[in-house]
Amino acid sequence: MNGFLGTGATFNADLNLLIQIAMGLALLYGMFLARRKKFRAHKYCQSSVMLLNLVMIFLIMVPSFHRQVEPQIPSELGDSYYLVATIHATLGTVAELLGLYIMLVAATKILPQRLRFKRFKPWMRAELALWWIVILLGLGTYYYWYIATPGGTAPQQAGATTQPGPTASAPVTVTITNFQFEPKELTIPAGTTVIWIDQTGRHTVEADDGSFRSDTIVAGGRFEFKFDKPGTFPYYCNLHGEKGGVDMAGVITVTPR
Ligand code: HEM
Ligand SMILES: [Cu+2]
Structure with missing residues (x-):
């Protein structure tokens, strides 16, 4: 159950944290691949991240959200612990769906013409920016869940x-x-x-x-x-x-x- 980063987080949280940061960096690297006109490599790099993230979302983040956050909303939304996680999960859902959509348009011929966009750059830039915002909100979630002490209360000792x-x-x-x-x-x-x-x-x-x-x-x-x-x-x-x-x-x- 215990993680390996020494923060008192769960194993899943530490694993997710490292993989998410690695995937965020992979997307940035993929952006440079596109700039160098290595579009094939770019396509595989970004698509792998989108698919791997689906696994992380369904294996770790959705169950965690379901267990720890859902029962407390809307009543506890004033608490950063739940608020940051909720904003993160909402934008995270948008980022993942948008990423999959861009992947379908840019890397496959599945979608009919009317559902395809023509100018790739603005869509991909917006997605990359949104993705990193979601990562930062994920880091915020990690902070409030495992690092911050609520209300600064020192652990009470038994009298x-x-x-x-x-x-x-x-x-x-x-x-x-x-x-x-x-x-x-x-x-x-x-x-x-x-x-x-x-x-x-x-x-x-x-x-x-x-x-x-x-x-x-x-x-x-x-x-x-x-x-x-x-x-x-x-x-x-x-x-x-x-x-x-x-x-x-x-x-x-x-x-x-
Ligand atoms: C682009 C998509 C996403 C990215 C890049 C991302 C990134 C991250 C990162 C870096 C963390 C901190 C590590 C951790 O505490 O596990 C995290 C945690 C979390 N995320 Fe996401 N996330 C994404 C999508 C989602 C979605 C769709 C949900 C909603 C179901 C979600 C819910 C959570 C929850 C509940 C945590 C805390 C997990 C825990 O510590 O037990 N995330 N995310
Ligand atoms: Cu517990």
Whole structure:
């Protein structure tokens, strides 16, 4: 799950970031190919980027948008975290569609005459400019998602009252970081309150069986739930995990008092 750039981003985000920058540079290189009248090479270069980007969009960005952004709009659009990603996704859709259209006109004979433009340069220039705007908005998204700390809140430390205690009445703390719950498995006597404290990133805490469910928690935020009934309660982060213990998930085991 964890990325490799050391920013606390997901693996997918880091991978996407590198590939997107490489593709942006490839488009610029393709522009120079056209200037040197190497139109065949230009065609293959730009077309490959358009097609590879379709893969990145459907494998990484659409699922991420669907999970993390869609449920929060329009209500949370005042938050840069969602706003920048939404503008990025909207313009990104336009850029990709326009790119595919230009590709169809310039590199194939599929489209009928009335749907074809004649002057390539203005269309291709506009597309290249739009594409780079979308990359910059993507970098902005990456920044707000993984680098900026919301509201500058320092991660809250558990106070003395939230240390794990021997009696059922003392609350127990689970720390949330990118991208795990610590401890992942926790056993407590019935009647204990568990407090999840988020130290990095945005996450949720949701029981597989729906018995408890937090809103999106930001760094510095917390969520608590009192476990009255004995049983096993698997839970997960809705943004980075799934039911059944997949990826970012944990288990609370409640024993009879
Ligand atoms: C020309 C097309 C596009 C380009 C060049 C592009 C570029 C980028 C870049 C550089 C990032 C930052 C790396 C990352 O955080 O993954 C990013 C992230 C993202 N993009 Fe795009 N993008 C494009 C189209 C789209 C579309 C069509 C959508 C909408 C479904 C979209 C949604 C997202 C989301 C949600 C993220 C954050 C992903 C995450 O970190 O989990 N992008 N994009
Ligand atoms: Cu999470």
